[in-house]
Amino acid sequence: MIDKILQLDRELLIFLNSLGSESFDSFWLTITNQFTWTPLFLLVLFFVFKEFGLKKGIFTFLFIVVLVAFSDQFTNLIKNTTERLRPCNTESLQGYLRQFTYKPRGFSFWSGHASLSTAFSVFVFLLFKNRIKYIKWIFIFPLVFGLSRIYLGVHYPLDVTCGYIAGIIVGFIFYKFYRKLFMAIFKSTI
Numbered sequence: 001m002i003d004k005i006l007q008l009d010r011e012l013l014i015f016l017n018s019l020g021s022e023s024f025d026s027f028w029l030t031i032t033n034q035f036t037w038t039p040l041f042l043l044v045l046f047f048v049f050k051e052f053g054l055k056k057g058i059f060t061f062l063f064i065v066v067l068v069a070f071s072d073q074f075t076n077l078i079k080n081t082t083e084r085l086r087p088c089n090t091e092s093l094q095g096y097l098r099q100f101t102y103k104p105r106g107f108s109f110w111s112g113h114a115s116l117s118t119a120f121s122v123f124v125f126l127l128f129k130n131r132i133k134y135i136k137w138i139f140i141f142p143l144v145f146g147l148s149r150i151y152l153g154v155h156y157p158l159d160v161t162c163g164y165i166a167g168i169i170v171g172f173i174f175y176k177f178y179r180k181l182f183m184a185i186f187k188s189t190i
Helices: 003-019 022-031 036-083 114-128 135-153 155-186
Strands: none
Touching: 003 135, 003 155, 022 135, 036 114, 036 135, 036 155, 114 135, 114 155, 135 155
């Protein structure tokens, strides 16, 4: 059963990766770079301090930093436990995938880009859903960030999907913990 799922995952990756075009390569290479998203992070930081003020804003910012660090380290734990090779570094797939000079090392399962961006987005969405009208658009970030990993052949679709699921769970749990801690420290609701 697992072998069949992994085979379907490889076939889906090959199909999706083959849809790429050289004219879009630079776009997806830009999308996959974390620094491309700096304006989004700065905008979220602006809203954190605008909505919560200095003291509560610092607390919220530090909580987001802990969320990011936890998500990153938890993903590394999973990757180092499963040790699934990245498709771009898998010899048997070299003739089937589009080739890029961008070939990250390390393991593939699950996608850190997908899990971290989703955890961040879920947390931010829950934080601002009653305060900022268009906050739901933040989910574009993990969607395209995760898809860039498939386009570049550095993750399988299952890696990205499981990363999304892990990110949803981590983001939700951290938000619940944040709310309890926020109310206990500041004696007020969010």
